[in-house]
Amino acid sequence: MLSIASLGLAASVLAACSDDTKEVGTADEFKGKITVWDGPRWPDKDENKFHWLEAKIKEYEDAHEGVEIELVQVPWAEMGDKLGVAIAGKSWPDIAPVDISGSAVSIDHIEQGVVEPLDDYFDKEAKADFYENALDAYTYDGKMYGIPNSITLHSMLLNLDLFAEAGVTPPEGGEWTYEEFLDAAKKLTFDRDGDGKIDVYGFSTYIMPGYYEAWPFFYKNGGSPLNEDMTEFTFDTPEVVQAIQDLADLKLKEKVAPETHGGNDVGGTFQAWANEEQRTVAMQPWATWAIGAAQGKYPTNFAVANYPTGESEKPTTIGGVGGWVMFHQGEDANKKAAVADFMKFISTTEEQYHMAQNYGIFPARVSAAEMDPFKDNPEMTRAMEMSDQVVMLPRHPEWRKIDEAIQTQLQLVFNGEKSAEDAMADAKKAVDELLK
Amino acid sequence: MTQQPIGATPKKEGTALKVRKKPRRTIFLQMRKNYSSYLFLMPKLLLFILFVAIPVVWAFVLSFQEYKVFGSEFVGIDNYIKVFESEAFRIALKNTLLFTVVTVPFSVISALVIASMIFVLGKLSQSFFRSAFYLPTVTSMVIIAMVWRWMYNYEFGLFNYVLGWFxxxxxxxxxxSSSALWALIIMQCLIPFGVGIIMYLASMGSISESLYEAARIDGASTFKQWLYITVPLLKPTTLYLVLLSTIGSFQVFTQIIMMTGGGPGSATETLVHLIYKTGFRDFEFGFAAAQSVVLFVIILIFSIIQFRVLRHDE
Structure with missing residues (x-):
């Protein structure tokens, strides 16, 4: 295991080697305050969800006299808004856990210099330990703008108790075609008490800007939202339109999804699958955090499966990468080196392994994944096997607006107000305008 | 007859008008004389300047810029042109206008009716209903929105449960899309307008009993007394409440972000929610500032119209 002091030294040496003309500072010479924002993670015995970072901060402060690290606790739901306001007011923290293509920090911010590049502190060898797609997610214009910390993806979660009740066999190895999925959804939609009302539905999900649980279904026949050079909207091709209509028709035509299918109630949708008092839906797609929730707070007998395949015959899922970002540091090169040093300190192989085991995320470091953090967790192991099915969303500076233009049209397809074809034709008008 | 300036001596034939100079009372002297009042005002005034006046001026300045973290650019009226060309702004304006046009009259009239019903009760009952109707005003809109979201729930919400009876x-x-905005309008209408009820009750207490006595002697029914004495004499209060609730309705936000996020599609998109998204999701602060200025002008125009229509005739 790397010692704290050696990390600090490594940061300084790497920095010194990277650029002769630019002063990059020495982490060990910095005395002062570093501000870190973080959201709640897994709880300790006192239900403190910030204990992991608090312990790391103490460890670092003890080893670096004169360095004070302030932890600002921010609920995840408020992280984007608070960072947005902080950036607008130039009062950002030194470090925050954000996705650079996400809602809080965008490519536009990188272009404006709000986010610091970290290449001075990572040589080629250090970068080689990260999965390529994880590193890509924090790379822009050839520079590294964050330390990847975790990889998440979406998978299908199947309630095995409901499968057993309906006499449905889960897909073998979690692999299935859309026809097999639809057949299962039909059998899983049933009236339990014979009162003429459906008590359990086969499937449901929700549609909201910024959320992508439903999207792998739209990729089942091939296609993507934008063309390769991101100059044209391509979610209006016949195969994508058919895929969108198929998913909406689970409610509109097949009646195997509840009326709330395609709505905007994230919590309500999850409760319908996971809450012991409800369990009114047998299958739902969720990001990996839900696996942890179904193993912890909402104990559920469940299995993880691929998204069903369509014409492309290739299972697909949408992935995301989380990590630590350093915000603009001004002229103090020593502070910048110290901030980078602390970021590396909380992103080591051991920390990523520890976080994977406790927080239900996949490590972004190859070395951490090789330690097999999920050897006692078959559901997470199964989800991790889906890593090679991951497609990333387009990284366009206007992605938030593009996403909204698409998702608001999708909402209208799912509530039956528009056909998928008309909705995507309208989305095309809006998106192509944004791509100009 | 020619009007003379106040303090002027009568004009004599063939002489120039001599205006007697008023004692020089500069602002400074006036402030010195009333210094204790200004001292009491100072804390609030400073807070007002810091948190209202400066941000308002800054928003106006920002509306002519393309905001960038390190050095914004002056873009003239480009942001305003964008506002008027924006389809999203037009939809949000239409939704906000519908929300306002329905909820404001309903809230104010219902406050008047409820206050009139409470006013005739005994002291104890009055206190109880006063508190009961004011309670939603001191309850966070976030909580109210969460409760209403549950009431509108498709599977186990109160509204669908009641519909099931029939x-x-x-x-x-x-x-x-067809019901979402109306659901929000119904919610707004059914939340009692606590401030309005309290203000109407206070104003009703100041109406002279002799007017009602005279009307009773003339044989006016209770309803006619209410219609021809109470309602007209409450006109200044009504004007204030209409202005207050119009401004509030134009700024509807919490319900939207908590219950619909502006959807489905753009069915419940409103101006302030759109401004919020433009500023804090798209980081287009200049464009958001221009939208805010346009909203300010719209509210100002509505306020002037309402003031002129409803103002108390001297």
Whole structure:
């Protein structure tokens, strides 16, 4: 295991080697305050969800006299808004856990210099330990703008108790075609008490800007939202339109999804699958955090499966990468080196392994994944096997607006107000305008 | 007859008008004389300047810029042109206008009716209803929105449960474009306008009893007394409440972000929610500032119209 002091030294040496003309500072010479924002993670015995970072901060402060690290606790739901306001007011923290293509920090911010590049502190060898797609997610214009910390993806979660009740066999190895999925959804939609009302539905999900649980279904026949050079909207091709209509028709035509299918109630949708008092839906797609929730707070007998395949015959899922970002540091090169040093300190192989085991995320470091953090967790192991099915969303500076233009049209397809074809034709008008 | 300036001596034939100079009372002297009042005002005034006046001026300045973290650019009226060309702004304006046009009259009239019903009760009952109707005003809109979201729930919400009694199929209140905005309007209408009720009650107490006595002697029914004495004499209060609730309705936000996020599609998109998204999701602060200025002008125009229509005739 790397010692704290050696990390600090490594940061300084790497920095010194990277650029002769630019002063990059020495982490060990910095005395002062570093501000870190973080959201709640897994709880300790006192239900403190910030204990992991608090312990790391103490460890670092003890080893670096004169360095004070302030932890600002921010609920995840408020992280984007608070960072947005902080950036607008130039009062950002030194470090925050954000996705650079996400809602809080965008490519536009990188272009404006709000986010610091970290290449001075990572040589080629250090970068080689990260999965390529994880590193890509924090790379822009050839520079590294964050330390990847975790990889998440979406998978299908199947309630095995409901499968057993309906006499449905889960897909073998979690692999299935859309026809097999639809057949299962039909059998899983049933009236339990014979009162003429459906008590359990086969499937449901929700549609909201910024959320992508439903999207792998739209990729089942091939296609993507934008063309390769991101100059044209391509979610209006016949195969994508058919895929969108198929998913909406689970409610509109097949009646195997509840009326709330395609709505905007994230919590309500999850409760319908996971809450012991409800369990009114047998299958739902969720990001990996839900696996942890179904193993912890909402104990559920469940299995993880691929998204069903369509014409492309290739299972697909949408992935995301989380990590630590350093915000603009001004002229103090020593502070910048110290901030980078602390970021590396909380992103080591051991920390990523520890976080994977406790927080239900996949490590972004190859070395951490090789330690097999999920050897006692078959559901997470199964989800991790889906890593090679991951497609990333387009990284366009206007992605938030593009996403909204698409998702608001999708909402209208799912509530039956528009056909998928008309909705995507309208989305095309809006998106192509944004791509100009 | 020619009007003379106040303090002027009568004009004599063939002489120039001599205006007697008023004692020089500069602002400074006046402030010195009333210094204790200004001292009491100072804390609030400073807070007002810091948190209201400066941000308002800054928003106006920002509306002519393309905001960038390190050095914004002056873009003239480009942001305003964008506002008027924006389809999203037009939809949000239409939704906000519908919300305002329905909820404001309903809230104010219902406050008047409820206050009139409470006013005739005994002291104890009055206190109880006063508190009961004022309670939603001191409750966070976030909490109210969460409760209403549950009431509109498709599967186990109160509204669909009641519809079920009459054999009516459940409605996806917040999930359909045709019903989502109306669901929010119904919610707003059914939340008692606590401030309005309290203010009407206070104003009713100041109406002279002799007017009602005279009307009773003339044989006026209770309803006619209410219609021809109470309602006209409450006109200044009504004007104030209409202005207050119009401004509040134009700024509707919490319900939207908590219950619909502006959807489905753009069915419940409102101006302040759009401004919020433009500023804090798209980081286009200049454009958001221009939208805010346009909203300010719209509210100002509405306020002037209402003031002129409803103002108390001297």
């Amino acid at each position: 054999g009516i199929e459940p409605l996806n209140w917040l999930g359909q």
